[in-house]
Amino acid sequence: DTAVSQTPKYLVTQMGNDKSIKCEQNLGHDTMYWYKQDSKKFLKIMFSYNNKELIINETVPNRFSPKSPDKAHLNLHINSLELGDSAVYFCASSPWTRSYEQYFGPGTRLTVT
Amino acid sequence: AQKVTQAQTEISVVEKEDVTLDCVYETRDTTYYLFWYKQPPSGELVFLIRRNSFDEQNEISGRYSWNFQKSTSSFNFTITASQVVDSAVYFCALSETETSGSRLTFGEGTQLTVNP
Numbered sequence: 001d002t003a004v005s006q007t008p009k010y011l012v013t014q015m016g017n018d019k020s021i022k023c024e025q026n027l028g029h030d031t032m033y034w035y036k037q038d039s040k041k042f043l044k045i046m047f048s049y050n051n052k053e054l055i056i057n058e059t060v061p062n063r064f065s066p067k068s069p070d071k072a073h074l075n076l077h078i079n080s081l082e083l084g085d086s087a088v089y090f091c092a093s094s095p096w097t098r099s100y101e102q103y104f105g106p107g108t109r110l111t112v113t
Numbered sequence: 114a115q116k117v118t119q120a121q122t123e124i125s126v127v128e129k130e131d132v133t134l135d136c137v138y139e140t141r142d143t144t145y146y147l148f149w150y151k152q153p154p155s156g157e158l159v160f161l162i163r164r165n166s167f168d169e170q171n172e173i174s175g176r177y178s179w180n181f182q183k184s185t186s187s188f189n190f191t192i193t194a195s196q197v198v199d200s201a202v203y204f205c206a207l208s209e210t211e212t213s214g215s216r217l218t219f220g221e222g223t224q225l226t227v228n229p
Binding site: 045 | 152156202215216217218221222
């Protein structure tokens with residue numbers, strides 16, 4: 001059973017389109033995250049939700065909107081896609097206790113043309 | 114603000130060599146957690162180890178070992194007798210428990226290539 005899953009794995013789209021990435025975890029964790037990995041492999045947090053409540057919202061353009069329908073799911077919707085949005089997006093989850101490691105999904109490679 | 118520095122961008126070794134990946138961190142918190150993750154060519158992020166700021170014992174797991182030194186704010190990772198399958202990008206990360214929520218702050222990563 002996959003612990004943290006993301007769909008789709010690859011996403012190729014044109015500038016200006018709107019797209020969504022879905023994430024689900026079956027670990028029973030309370031907290032979920034979105035990270036962005038750029039072309040230089042740098043990983044940076046975008047959002048974090050705890051039990052459906054937004055707790056971290058980094059300096060991310062408001063074209064990016066996370067949605068957590070329940071604590072096992074955290075989706076990322078991106079409006080008006082731009083070339084600079086091309087990256088790998090990772091979903092992760094962890095127990096609320098901050099000392100625990102985060103478990104990452106396989107990543108979604110988004111390419112905007 | 115928290116920061117993690119991995120000064121070695123790329124390291125190339127020959128199989129069976131030992132290799133150490135450096136990690137230096139900055140934090141104002143007294144309680145924090147350090148992590149290492151591995152990202153193989155297939156792209157997933159694999160958790161390797163967690164260490165809390167109160168536990169400076171070194172840890173060994175098979176060919177992997179970690180050296181945590183609070184005095185120098187370093188959390189280095191050594192692979193003994195490296196193998197081709199160790200080729201990956203390795204990330205050091207920091208989680209502060211008091212000031213920055215539950216985010217992980219990652220270093221820039223070290224690309225390790227082990228040649229046969």
